Amino acid sequence: MVHRGVPPPAYVRRRHHFAVTDAGSGQLLGTVGLKKTDWPTRVSEVGYWSAPWARGRGVTAEATRALGEWLLGEQGFQRLQLFAATGNTASQRVAEKAGFQREGILRNAGYVHAGLVDLFVFSLVPGDLEELTQRGPAAMSRALVVHWSWHGEGDGAAVAGGG
């Protein structure tokens, strides 16, 4: 999946996309993705989207947390960062529920359909995982499967198993 030690080829190096599906039905619920990965520092950025029929059920927070646990806990990454427009409260709640810490505001740093916006920057680092673990699986349903793929290829490994 994400290669440790030996980086993958350039064409897969900076972006990885994951499909989030219901563990029972297999229905597509959303996506999470890694972008702007910096291999020397082991830092990446997460972005996400959830399907209209899946919103408000904690799907994106759970998938983002699963991705963070996998990346920082198993793949040796040191920082997963997340940017949310200051007006996007739902996205900020996803970051908080997934265990990210709010670090500050980047002014005029993002562009949405309404135009230029300020962005909150959040991060998750390995030390945050212990607190996540203490919050425990009870906080989240683990009823998702997060599949990886890139550029529309592949169907492979699950980051977080369901059930």
Ligand SMILES: CC(C)(COP(=O)(O)OP(=O)(O)OC[C@H]1O[C@@H](n2cnc3c(N)ncnc32)[C@H](O)[C@@H]1OP(=O)(O)O)[C@@H](O)C(=O)NCCC(=O)NCCS
């Ligand atoms: C942002 C988005 C990914 C959230 O997905 P989701 O699966 O509904 O997220 P979750 O259910 O895990 O959590 C959503 C939280 O935001 C809250 N929320 C949702 N809409 C809201 C709104 N308009 N105002 C305030 N809070 C809102 C929910 O109540 C929930 O918080 P809670 O659990 O404390 O009640 C989804 O709305 C989406 O795809 N939006 C369009 C794309 C986007 O904005 N991507 C992020 C770019 S940074």
